[in-house]
Amino acid sequence: xxxxxxxxxxxxxxxxxxxxxxxxxxxxxxxxxxxxxxxxxxxxxxxxxxxxxxxxxxxxxxxxxxxxxxxxxxxxxxxxxxxxxxxxxxxxxxxxxxxxxxxxxxxxxxxxxx
Amino acid sequence: xxxxxxxxxxxxxxxxxxxxxxxxxxxxxxxxxxxxxxxxxxxxxxxxxxxxxxxxxxxxxxxxxxxxxxxxxxxxxxxxxxxxxxxxxxxxxxxxxxxxxxxxxxxxxxxxx
Numbered sequence: 001x002x003x004x005x006x007x008x009x010x011x012x013x014x015x016x017x018x019x020x021x022x023x024x025x026x027x028x029x030x031x032x033x034x035x036x037x038x039x040x041x042x043x044x045x046x047x048x049x050x051x052x053x054x055x056x057x058x059x060x061x062x063x064x065x066x067x068x069x070x071x072x073x074x075x076x077x078x079x080x081x082x083x084x085x086x087x088x089x090x091x092x093x094x095x096x097x098x099x100x101x102x103x104x105x106x107x108x109x110x111x112x113x114x
Numbered sequence: 115x116x117x118x119x120x121x122x123x124x125x126x127x128x129x130x131x132x133x134x135x136x137x138x139x140x141x142x143x144x145x146x147x148x149x150x151x152x153x154x155x156x157x158x159x160x161x162x163x164x165x166x167x168x169x170x171x172x173x174x175x176x177x178x179x180x181x182x183x184x185x186x187x188x189x190x191x192x193x194x195x196x197x198x199x200x201x202x203x204x205x206x207x208x209x210x211x212x213x214x215x216x217x218x219x220x221x222x223x224x225x226x227x
Binding site: 042090100102105 | 158
């Protein structure tokens with residue numbers, strides 16, 4: 001069975017500050033890991049994903065995440081927050097190959113203060 | 115990238131009526147589609163897995179007679195909420211899988227009055 005834990009349901013940062021959203025996973029097989037962003041009343045937009053290979057993954061809008069197997073983590077970072085980054089962020093895990101549905105974390109709401 | 119559409123984007127219906135939501139993969143064939151439900155301020159929860167030409171597989175706690183899923187072709191899956199009640203009001207999101215990745219639709223907001 002797979003599971004995802006997102007620490008912190010709400011994170012608030014100042015514009016221009018570092019964004020760090022935490023995600024830990026459990027999986028009995030090598031996982032595929034994803035970060036999605038959701039704006040109010042909209043669907044999911046893929047920010048980035050880790051499948052195999054390089055553990056530091058760069059995504060859209062300046063976000064990146066690092067897969068750390070020893071820590072079972074896949075934390076999302078962005079060096080400098082922008083007001084438009086305010087949204088809900090979901091970490092998700094899938095079995096290798098993505099054959100099954102994704103298991104989502106509970107989400108983290110990011111607020112960006114001016 | 116691949117595109118998945120959902121129709122309608124939002125629907126309001128009266129209690130006791132049925133509502134059909136369509137999920138289409140526009141530029142690829144999807145042997146598998148997934149249906150998720152998202153309640154306000156909560157995460158996405160998998161409802162069922164839909165495979166083309168076969169019966170859907172429902173997650174524990176999801177009533178298969180209430181949420182009818184039909185995956186009649188490689189580009190279309192439908193979710194019908196039968197005899198809808200206010201507690202069925204939610205955001206329903208589908209995803210379609212090709213051999214390489216899953217792609218999410220924009221979601222359908224269902225409000226049952």
